[in-house]
Amino acid sequence: MSNGLRRITSGISGLDEMIEGGIPFPSVVLVAGSAGTGKTTLAMKFLIDGAKKGEQGLFFTTLSEPTQWMLRYASQFEFIKKEYFGTEIRYEDMGLMLQRDGYEELLDFIDDKIAEIMPQRIVIDPITVVGAFFETDYRLFLFELTNLLKNWQAVTVLTGEINPGEIYPAQISYAVDAVILLSMMEEEGYRRKYLEVLKMRGTDHISGRQPLVITREEGVIVLKSRF
Ligand SMILES: Nc1ncnc2c1ncn2[C@@H]1O[C@H](COP(=O)(O)OP(=O)(O)OP(=O)(O)O)[C@@H](O)[C@H]1O
Numbered sequence: 344m345s346n347g348l349r350r351i352t353s354g355i356s357g358l359d360e361m362i363e364g365g366i367p368f369p370s371v372v373l374v375a376g377s378a379g380t381g382k383t384t385l386a387m388k389f390l391i392d393g394a395k396k397g398e399q400g401l402f403f404t405t406l407s408e409p410t411q412w413m414l415r416y417a418s419q420f421e422f423i424k425k426e427y428f429g430t431e432i433r434y435e436d437m438g439l440m441l442q443r444d445g446y447e448e449l450l451d452f453i454d455d456k457i458a459e460i461m462p463q464r465i466v467i468d469p470i471t472v473v474g475a476f477f478e479t480d481y482r483l484f485l486f487e488l489t490n491l492l493k494n495w496q497a498v499t500v501l502t503g504e505i506n507p508g509e510i511y512p513a514q515i516s517y518a519v520d521a522v523i524l525l526s527m528m529e530e531e532g533y534r535r536k537y538l539e540v541l542k543m544r545g546t547d548h549i550s551g552r553q554p555l556v557i558t559r560e561e562g563v564i565v566l567k568s569r570f
């Protein structure tokens with residue numbers, strides 16, 4: 344099944360089976376979706392999967408959310424073990440920097456932190472906030488960021504906030520190796536969640552929307568009923 348590319352598991356039940364066992368290593372993955380579709384939970388699950396295997400994780404938030412906030416968020420979910428924070432998972436808040444500095448300083452900060460921590464798994468959540476601060480330089484920032492990340496031996500998950508119904512954050516998607524779209528749909532009075540792999544370079548992935556559920560115990564799970 345595998346075509347010889349090195350891969351790491353996402354840790355998301357159901358997703359790894361859709362993508363030949365895991366995400367190509369190294370690579371940059373965009374997880375796009377509207378509010379509340381499960382982007383942060385998916386990204387956290389990915390880091391916890393690595394932490395369990397002794398891999399180093401680095402989580403950048405762009406939202407001015409201190410570590411305390413993250414720990415409170417984490418306490419909603421049983422799969423997130425707090426003892427990983429500060430050790431296997433390092434947390435960096437870039438919110439203040441975004442308000443204060445230019446995009447070049449931000450890129451330097453990201454690069455320096457990666458050099459210091461040497462993570463195998465990186466998350467930037469959500470990347471789209473950067474666009475609000477560096478409107479005209481955002482494309483350039485994304486281009487330089489993805490180039491920078493390609494120099495490191497890591498899989499990076501960038502989360503992207505998109506409006507409901509919007510298909511594809513085209514500004515980012517051309518620069519990344521993979522795009523996973525999370526969505527929500529109203530069906531028979533319920534809002535159901537879905538996950539779709541739109542692209543993943545070097546991977547014969549399953550296409551089409553797959554049902555996704557979020558649980559306290561496991562976080563994000565892709566239901567395998569359809570493939
Ligand atoms: N314990 C839980 N059990 C089931 N579902 C939950 C639980 N906790 C959160 N959820 C679901 O997860 C959603 C939030 O997921 P998450 O924060 O990962 O989404 P997000 O895409 O990052 O959202 P945002 O755009 O606000 O950052 C909630 O809207 C809710 O539907």
Ligand SMILES: [Mg+2]
Nearest residue numbers: 382383384468
């Ligand atoms: Mg989020």
